[in-house]
Amino acid sequence: MSSVIxxxxxxxxxxxxxxAAKARVRCVRCRAELYRTNDGSPDTVIALAATALALFIxxxxxxxxxxxxxxxxxMTTLIGAAASFYEQGYGALAxxxxxxxxxxPLIQILTLLYLLIPLRLGYAVRGRNVLFRxxxxxxxxxxxxxxxxxxxxxxxxxxxxxxxxxxxxLIAYGLxxxxxxxxxxxxxxxxxWRWVSTYVRATRTGTRRMREVRT
Amino acid sequence: xxxxVTGRSLGLIVCTRxxxxxxAIGAEQSTCPRCEAPLYVRRPHSLSTSAALxxxxxxxxxxxxxxxxxxxxxxxxxxxxTIMSGVISLAHQGSWPIALLVFFASxxxxxxxxxxxxxxxxxxxxGRVRHTRQRSRLFRIVEFVGRWSMLDVxxxxxxASLVQIQSLATIQIRPGAFAFAAVVVLTLLxxxxxxxxxxxxxxxRD
Numbered sequence: 001m002s003s004v005i006x007x008x009x010x011x012x013x014x015x016x017x018x019x020a021a022k023a024r025v026r027c028v029r030c031r032a033e034l035y036r037t038n039d040g041s042p043d044t045v046i047a048l049a050a051t052a053l054a055l056f057i058x059x060x061x062x063x064x065x066x067x068x069x070x071x072x073x074x075m076t077t078l079i080g081a082a083a084s085f086y087e088q089g090y091g092a093l094a095x096x097x098x099x100x101x102x103x104x105p106l107i108q109i110l111t112l113l114y115l116l117i118p119l120r121l122g123y124a125v126r127g128r129n130v131l132f133r134x135x136x137x138x139x140x141x142x143x144x145x146x147x148x149x150x151x152x153x154x155x156x157x158x159x160x161x162x163x164x165x166x167x168x169x170l171i172a173y174g175l176x177x178x179x180x181x182x183x184x185x186x187x188x189x190x191x192x193w194r195w196v197s198t199y200v201r202a203t204r205t206g207t208r209r210m211r212e213v214r215t
Numbered sequence: 216x217x218x219x220v221t222g223r224s225l226g227l228i229v230c231t232r233x234x235x236x237x238x239a240i241g242a243e244q245s246t247c248p249r250c251e252a253p254l255y256v257r258r259p260h261s262l263s264t265s266a267a268l269x270x271x272x273x274x275x276x277x278x279x280x281x282x283x284x285x286x287x288x289x290x291x292x293x294x295x296x297t298i299m300s301g302v303i304s305l306a307h308q309g310s311w312p313i314a315l316l317v318f319f320a321s322x323x324x325x326x327x328x329x330x331x332x333x334x335x336x337x338x339x340x341x342g343r344v345r346h347t348r349q350r351s352r353l354f355r356i357v358e359f360v361g362r363w364s365m366l367d368v369x370x371x372x373x374x375a376s377l378v379q380i381q382s383l384a385t386i387q388i389r390p391g392a393f394a395f396a397a398v399v400v401l402t403l404l405x406x407x408x409x410x411x412x413x414x415x416x417x418x419x420r421d
Contacts, residue, residue, distance in 0.1 A: 006222030006236050008229045010351070010415035013220045029219070030351050030415065035234075067377045069384070076376040081369075084376030088388045093396055097372045100365065129251040136232045140407060143365055149320075150369025153313055157301075157374065160308045164377075189233050193249060 005034055036188055042116045042195050045186050049112045052179040056106060058172035065155060065170060068163045078102060078169060100143040105180055108142055111135050112183060115192070119199050128196075136189060144177040219419045228254050258410035262336060268405035269332045275394045275401070276329060280322075282391030285371060289384045297391060298322065298367060320366040321395075328364075328402040331357045335414065344417045351414050358406050364399045368392070 003016040005025075009032035025034045063075035076084075079102065086094035111131050118125045151170060158164045222229060228239045232252035239245075245254050283295035296304070298321050305314035331353050338350060371392055378386040 004225065004227065004236065006225075006227050006229045008231065008234055009411045011221040011223055011229075011412045011419075012415070013222050013225055013227065029418075030348070030411075032411075065373065065377060067380075069380055072380065074377060074380060076373065081372040081376045084379075085372055085388060088375060090388050090393060093368065093372070093388070093393060096396055096400065097369065101369065132250050133232050133252050140362065140403065143362055143369075146362055146365045147369045149316070149363075150366045151373055153305075153317055153366060153370040154373035154377070156310050156313045157305065157308075157370070158377065193233055193235070 007032055007034060035190055040186050040191070042120050042199070045112060045183060046116050046120065048179050048183045048186065049109050049116070052105075052109045052176055052183060053113070055172045055176040055179060056109060059169045059176055060102070062168040062172070064167060064173070065151065066165050066167055067158060068165075075167065078173065097147075100141055101147040104138050104142040105144050105176065107138060108135065108180065108183070112187065116195075119195060122199055124200050132192060139184065142180065142184075144173070144180050148174055148177050221419050223256055224419075228256055230254060231258075257412060257416075258408070261408055261410040261413060262339060265332065265405045265409040266336050266340075268401050268408065269329060269336065272325075272398045272401035272405065273329050273333070275398050276325065279325075279391060279394035279398045282394060283389040284367070284391040284395060285374065286387045286389050287378075287384065288387070290382075295389065298395060301367070317367060317370075320363045324360050324364045325398050325402065328357050328361055328406070332402065332405055332409070335409070339413050339417070342417050347414055347418050351411065354406075354409070354411060354414070361399075361403050361406055364402075365396075368396050368399065 005014045005016050006012070007014065007027040007030060010027060010030040012027055012029045014028065014034065024036045026032065027034055060078050063077050064081065066073055066075045068074075079098065082094045082098040082102070084094075085091070085097060111134065115125065115128060115131055115135075151166075151173075155164050155166065222236070226239045228237050229235070230237060230247040230250060230252055233247060233250040235247055235249040237247060237254060239254070239256065246252065247254055280298055283297050284301070285296050287294045287296065302314055302318045302322065305317060308314075335350050335354055338346075371388065375386050375388055378384050
């Protein structure tokens with residue numbers, strides 16, 4: 001029975017030996033991706049996550065865009081953009097913007113670092129399963145690339161009547177967008193568990209044990 | 216045509232989170248042995264929850280497009296902007312690519328999501344068998360483009376925080392923005408609650 005793979009999108013059962021050892025296997029009926037073998041190591045993801053974290057800090061500390069009208073300049077930050085909704089009495093929208101553009105990317109970065117660094121060292125970590133599921137659930141809600149394009153739209157709109165200029169944070173955010181995309185792409189759900197079985201030999205309760213089983 | 220065998224007929228369940236294939240033992244409610252996510256043969260109440268979300272979103276789609284999303288106050292002028300008038304003013308300004316982008320993200324995508332999800336849910340509730348492959352493809356397009364409707368919400372947040380120069384110009388948010396964001400979030404949730412496997416169940420007679 002271990003050689004049977006069931007499609008998550010249409011429930012069709014496939015016998016694995018008839019699928020050959022291809023890198024990427026799709027469901028014969030609905031074309032959903034059944035699995036993707038990935039030679040990538042967690043090291044790549046850790047490096048990407050560390051880069052993303054540095055960019056995230058830059059993107060949040062510095063101003064995002066500046067607007068100058070008649071000699072006076074006004075700047076806004078990433079959080080300032082979300083806060084403007086709150087200041088005008090739309091708290092729910094402020095939460096939505098802060099969540100999708102700031103909080104979710106940060107949780108994704110930190111969770112991957114927390115899950116992968118100990119894994120690489122051969123440890124099992126506390127709360128692994130919960131965090132793995134949170135990561136999956138948050139995936140559709142990380143909208144860095146959409147925010148980036150929204151910023152472009154806002155800049156174009158304003159450029160008609162005033163002088164606007166992108167600042168450090170917008171560039172950092174643009175790079176953050178790419179590193180998060182690479183990060184998410186390098187860690188498909190099953191890949192994580194393949195890494196777990198490669199690097200960690202531990203009991204389900206999460207007892208720490210230093211044993212690497214790479215061969 | 217070869218006989219199609221499904222996971223359900225073999226007593227196998229795929230974990231929706233980690234995609235482990237698990238042998239279903241008796242009770243419907245159990246958790247994945249690998250990641251501890253709840254396991255189910257089909258997502259419970261998927262159709263009705265998804266339909267409720269789509270209907271709510273469809274109702275809110277009207278105020279989202281009719282009500283102004285922002286108000287621009289300048290020295291000699293006061294102006295209300297709806298989603299559509301925002302697109303038009305971008306086009307007048309000569310930024311055609313951006314106008315087209317916003318038009319697709321803010322007008323076409325939400326409507327596509329409502330119509331597509333509505334049709335898919337209706338077809339399943341009626342047990343339609345034909346065109347399953349096309350519906351599946353449509354659903355995946357909806358899933359893929361759905362997030363892009365947030366574009367206008369993000370642009371609005373930046374406009375409202377930048378244009379606050381009291382003596383010259385201010386931009387205020389109007390209720391249309393809330394309705395619009397609600398449509399986006401509700402349709403995203405509707406797509407997430409929908410269990411794709413329901414589409415194919417009529418296709419496999421087991």
